[in-house]
Amino acid sequence: MIRLEQVRRAYAGREAVAGVDLTVERGAFCALIGESGSGKSTLLRMINRLVEPDSGRVLLDGEDVRSLAPEQLRRHIGYVIQSVGLFPHWTVARNIAAVPALLGWERPRIEARITELMALLRLDPRLAKASPASLSGGQAQRVGVARALAADPDLLLMDEPFGALDPVTRTALQTELARIQRETGKTIVFVTHDMDEALRLATQVVVLDQGRVVQDATPSGLLAHPADDRVRDLLGREDRGLRRLALRxxxxxxxxxxxxxxxxxxxxxxxxxxxxxxxxxxxxxxxxxxxxxxxxxxxxxxxxxxx
Amino acid sequence: MIRLLRPALWLGLLLAATFGMTSLRPLFTSLFPLLERPVYMQDSFAALLLAHLELVTVASALAGLIGIAIGIAVTRPWGAAYRGLAETISAAGQTFPPVAVLAIAVPSMGFGPEPAVLALLLYGLLPAVQNTIAGLIQVPDAVKDAATGLGFGPWRRLWQVELPLAAPLILTGLRVSVIITIGTAAIASTVGVTTLGSPVLLGLSAENTAYVLQGAVLIGLLALTTDAVFDAIHDMLA
The missing domain is CATH 3.10.580.10 (CBS-domain)
Structure with missing residues (x-):
């Protein structure tokens, strides 16, 4: 599905991404995890061309993303960010309808899709006419996820989508996301610095440090055989045993x-x-x-x- | 309807003063008993008001369009390098007295509305530029990032997301620009353009305080009416 080949990207002489090879299979739930500055967000944003690599290639289903117009590419990839970024001058319904409107869907089809997505994200239908300013943080991110899923993209990119939420809301949304991924079979690439979140949701955990892949493994593989001390640190040395139990x-x-x-x-x-x-x-x-x-x-x- | 009440009231007062000024002759006679001609008669006040409005409309529309265009250009990635320059030049335009612009422009452009429009345009540019920039840069980065990430092209993002969110501040800039232009347009009468400033200037040179008062009252009422109209538009946007 997604292949990154030797991608590099430097900012002001410092390499944010320093030669990464990565494959994410169709239907996988891939977590990119690392400290701040590990290059995980830059890597994610290369997939929908919000960041262009200095060298290397990004392939989607075998096709180089540079061969596609950026707007066309992005309309077929869901995108969710930590600060949500709902359009404050539009209602919840119009926010969700943003990409279908760009794609020129007919009105009835858009209306039906809004209703369907609000049900999928367990949003009260009465919120359709609400302004984003009136939503709680959790509701806003549910709308953010609904907006990303609106045109039914095969791939969803999420940049610390639940990082700004309180623990209870975060857990609720993680559960929803796991359910949605099970029900829809979407491929998800997910940036986080929360190891519990990565282990709980992902089928593939990619640990990054200073722009390089340190380890690429399943959650249980990561816990059983951490590649080095940096991974052991991220896993929390004292908690590793408990985290392995949490996966079972x-x-x-x-x-x-x-x-x-x-x-x-x-x-x-x-x-x-x-x-x-x-x-x-x-x-x-x-x-x-x-x-x-x-x-x-x-x-x-x-x-x-x-x- | 309520929000239209205030502009309607001011407009009513402005029209009443415009068309009723000559009937106030007894009042001006009693206020200024030494004046032979206590009411300005060279042009009708309605003609002065229309001419003033025409000059203000042309100058403000140009200032607004150019100001918004500059504000948009210097907030795009390709124009960001010129932001400081644009702000400096538009600020200089306002520091430079319009009278001085007229003095410099008349020899090359001649008497008439052209140098007046140029002077007013330069004077009104700064608020339009500054508020367009302020309005566009306060659009949250997250909103712009989301729009781009969802597949909005740069112009569509500007038109559908950034400009609507910047609209209240841009409108404030236009309002300031138009109001100062209404006041400043009076000086255009020094280069032979008929405006509500004509009775003011004639009154000053002929020591006829009644003329000054008549022109000034109408300019003031026009400014207040325009301000109330902008208020109503602002309320409708909110």
Missing amino acids: PVQSVMRKPGPASAPAIAAATDCRAALSRMAELGVSVLDVQDEHGTRLGSLHLADLIAG
Whole structure:
């Protein structure tokens, strides 16, 4: 889907991107992670030509992006930024309709798409006529994501989309994004400096440092075999074990149902939350149940740690 | 409707003063008993008002168009290098007294409306340039980045996003420009253009205070009416 070949870009003599090769497969959820100044945003903005590389090539489905007019290219790539950038003089509905309007869609088709996207992003339909100034931060970014998805692009670029939100709203939007990606199968390239966010959402984590790729791996691969100390630092040395647990659902390590007296835990929980629950209750066995209260199995502390 | 009330009131007052000035002869006679001719009669006040409006409209429209064009140009990536220069030149245009511009321009352009339009245009340029720049640079970077990233071309982004967001400030600049032009246009009468300044200038040279008062009152009312009209437009935009 996306191939970056030896791309470089310097600003005032300093290389922001210093020779990066990267492949992102169709349907992948790729997180670009690194400290400020690691070149992750510059790399992202090369994909839709907001930044032109000094050398190297960017290919989309085998086609060099430079062979396409920038406006045409961008209308077929969703784009979401941290500060959202809704057009303050337009209603929510008109903001969402921005790209379909550029593409010259018919009015009824645009109206139908607005309704569909507001439902997908769980936005109250009454907000359609609202002004962006009246929205909360979370609502505004939902509109931002809806606007990016409006023309149904195959690829979505997101530059720290949830970085400015409070933790509760951020978690809610991460969950929505994971659901939307599951439902639509979009390819997403996502810039973040939040390792928990990267591990939680991505299928491919690309760690950048000083404009170079340090490691390109799956979340579990990254946790199991961090390439060097910089990756270990980003993963948080003390938290690595817990982060690995967070990637695993409890169902993958549970045994047959045991004694009914153990405290219950939902089947959708991850192993880190389960461990926390054990520590909180002072027990070493939990009873795994689905949403109807059916007992699915039992979870043992020894299995959690051994897994 | 309420927002049109204020401009309508001022306009009513301006028209009443324009058409009723000659009927106020007894008032001016009692105010200035020593004057032989207490009311300006060379032209009708309606003709003076129309001529004044025409000069102001041409000069302000040119100042506005050129000012907005300069403001747009120096806020584009290709024109950014000239921003300082444009601001300096338009500021110099306003520091330079319009009377001096007339004095310099008349020998080459001759008497008549051309040097007057030039002097007024230079004088009114600064607010239009400055406010267009101020309006365009206060558009948030995030909004511009989003517009570009979604596939707006540079001109479409300017027209659909930047100019609407800059409109209130640009309008304020035009308002200042037009109002100072209304006041300054009076000096055009020194180069033979008929304006509401004609009774003022004649009154000053002939020591006829009544003429000065008549011209000045109408210029003041015209400025207040125009200001109220801009206010109403501003309210409609908001």
